[in-house]
Amino acid sequence: MTSAHTPGPRVPHRTAAPDETAALFKDAFRTHPAGVAVITAAGADGPIGLTASSVASVSVDPPALAFSVSGGHAASQLAQAETAIVHLMGADQLELVRAFATSGAPRFTDDHDWSVLESGEPLLHDAPWALRCELLHKVPVGGSVLMAAEVLGIRPGGDHGSPLVYHDRTFHALGEHSRVA
């Protein structure tokens, strides 16, 4: 036990070794588990979409969420969009999640059900949850953009199956087998 005023471990300051901090930062978040979403929008040249592991609830009244995107064509198109659909994905949608996570992989194909809403965003029909959002705040952070979005409408899908988790470059499914007392 250490009382509040006993000298204890320290957190090194970044300026001492910025490269080392960046490496530790990657290590830390590689092992921080996250739910998986596919975010779609109407791009300038057609529908765009990407897999994101940064989606989190922010507020219930009004319903709002946050996520961040960085790099690549889909991310830059999304950063310019006014609305988007955030699809929360389950373990049954792993193939779709991988397609939207892989650079250059075909995304809007006949291999899965999707359609374009009257408002322009592509909807993935198999997603357990589809949340249509207005992108209200876009905060540049480094080379990324942190977005806060108000939820305009929600479509619950059919069978929700096992929740999907991304962790240390692998996917995990939750259930009774993973539950802790």
Place this chain on the structure above:
Amino acid sequence: MTSAHTPGPRVPHRTAAPDETAALFKDAFRTHPAGVAVITAAGADGPIGLTASSVASVSVDPPALAFSVSGGHAASQLAQAETAIVHLMGADQLELVRAFATSGAPRFTDDHDWSVLESGEPLLHDAPWALRCELLHKVPVGGSVLMAAEVLGIRPGGDHGSPLVYHDRTFHALGEHSRVA
């Protein structure tokens, strides 16, 4: 299969039934898995801390993360802080996580090792990762505050154990048992 221009399912608009959207929003995020963090700061009247399931990596260069807080004493104190420590927690820290998640529960006690850094923030020694951050952006969203923070320094803890996931009001531990092919 549905081609891009075939009328398909629709996302209901929120103004049709805002209460229903809020209920669906809670349902959706209750089943969206998340890693677990305890965020601490120097409060006006002593150390404060809270459990958060909204921490996500935003940028690697510079290393930056985001999270949101809402309601309560610790959250309002954190919203006023300039720096904080984001502790990424594992399954071995479940007791600590619960203490910081429970309203009114004692938090900074002799039951676990902690100390106050020279810079003022309380450090939880048992956390697998402690990331000291400068809170750069604070975006009010509904009754919550979305924060973007640059990481100033990182302290890796000792044994990292099983990753901890919060899902549907229960905790899960990841490992080979939860991994999907």
